[in-house]
Amino acid sequence: MARIRNAFFALLCLTLQMINVKCVRYQPTWASLDARPIPSWYDEAKLGIFIHWGVFSVPSFSSEWFWWNWKGQATPAVIDFMTKNYKPDFTYADFAKEFNAEFFNPAQWTEAFEDSGAKYIVFVSKHHEGYTNWPSKYSFSWNSVDVGPNRDIVGELMNATRAKKSLRFGLYHSMYEWFHPLYLADKKTGFKTQDFVNKKTLPELYEIVNKYKPEVVWSDGDWEANDTYWRSKEYLAWLYNDSPVKDTVVVNDRWGKGISCNHGGVFTCGDRYNPGVLQKHKWVNAMTIDKYSWGFRRNAKLEDYLSIEELLQTFVITVSCGGNMLMNVGPPSHGHIAPIYAERLHQMGAWLKVNGEGIYSSKPWTFQNDTLTPGVWYTMKKNSSGAGVTVYAFTFDWPGSGTLSLAVPQASPSTVVTLLGFSGNLNYTTHKPKGIDIRVPVIPINKMPWVYAGSKQRTVGKKW
Incomplete structure (x- = not known):
């Protein structure tokens, strides 16, 4: 009877595979389990x-x-x-x-x-x-x-x-x-x-x-x-x-x-x-x-x-x-x-x-952190259209100069930079051969919905 059960299971697996449903039995080995x-x-x-x-x-x-x-x-x-x-x-x-x-x-x-x-x-x-x-x-x-x-x-x-x-x-x-x-x-x-x-x-x-x-x-x-x-x-x-x-x-x-x-x-x-x-x-x-x-x-x-x-x-x-x-x-x-x-x-x-x-459903980008400005970390998502990606930059310090300088992003004519939590686009200039300077808005600290007063360190998100 055991052989009949095994034969039926093998046939069932084959049938499921034909309709693109995976049929996998993991074995009690690390090689199998890790797969x-x-x-x-x-x-x-x-x-x-x-x-x-x-x-x-x-x-x-x-x-x-x-x-x-x-x-x-x-x-x-x-x-x-x-x-x-x-x-x-x-x-x-x-x-x-x-x-x-x-x-x-x-x-x-x-x-x-x-x-x-x-x-x-x-x-x-x-x-x-x-x-x-x-x-x-x-x-x-x-x-x-x-x-x-x-x-x-x-x-x-x-x-x-x-x-x-x-x-x-x-x-x-x-x-x-x-x-x-x-x-x-x-x-x-x-x-x-x-x-x-x-x-x-x-x-x-x-x-x-x-x-x-x-x-x-x-x-x-x-x-x-x-x-x-x-x-x-x-x-x-x-x-x-x-x-x-x-x-x-x-x-x-x-x-x-x-x-x-x-x-x-x-x-x-x-x-x-x-x-x-x-x-x-x-x-x-x-x-x-x-x-x-x-x-x-x-x-x-x-x-x-x-x-x-x-x-x-x-x-x-x-x-x-x-x-x-x-x-x-x-x-x-x-x-x-x-x-x-x-x-x-x-x-x-x-x-x-x-x-x-x-954050949610994001993937690591080509670069994890910026090589010019400390405390800047990146994530990315593929655009829903399938063309290009959206890169998110999180900075731990609000730039006092009003400009956030980044070394690794490379802008193109179609690049748009926005600030999460606020409407409208941000102005930016590009470096050669790559890099970007973003002009951040001057906003009273109590108007920023994502920061908490009492610390010099701020965490904000930007995307382009």
């Missing part, structure tokens, strides 16, 4: 929101690695924090009882994420602490329904996200857990046994995809063992061939020791990766508004947060070099997004409402 194209929606989106929220949000001290910094590789500041504020017999599990999420309103979250101009979110379903933000069958009494908020956080956020037509839903999942006995037992054997993978990691990964259908599956916690131990290739083959999101899902590159930046889907190559030069493979800059932590820190100082100017510059450079930016928000344990994060989300969205034309 899968990254779905086009991802490159077009450019901006996503990362959300780190879990039991670690209760102590909200140090970082989301609080438990490890307390009981793993003990950190003096964390030890001192626990000694001063908690009883000697207090355990990490006791924090889960205080993870009440009393102000968590998924509709308000997604409203803020949509307002930011982001096109997708990636929510932490489970971090290295092992606590699952959904009622996992494989995390008994250590999940958001059994202890803490008594809510299916992932499910509620999924529903709220899908109510927004402009947002796609994605999930982060940590493959390992710091103190899980099955993982520690496998580790003692040099990862020759796979009890943790077979009984915990893989069942959870299949569970979240089948139940919540995320269009981003962001893996992490892979670095201590190779991909063979994690059975990553087999899982990805299922994800690409047979899962409910097989045609649209995007994955990252954290699937085993030595795999990152070499195999998988979108390359992360490490946290806050921003090479500043064009990359051959699609990549993502996963970064944080809080410079030092992914989770919320109640002891953070104002200067610990990136300004909107810093965020915009990071974003423009990332997109110019072919990447997406995944901007992290760390809500407090009660679930209401802190004002500093809400402000940054709104500011990003206000800027994109004016300058998004040069």
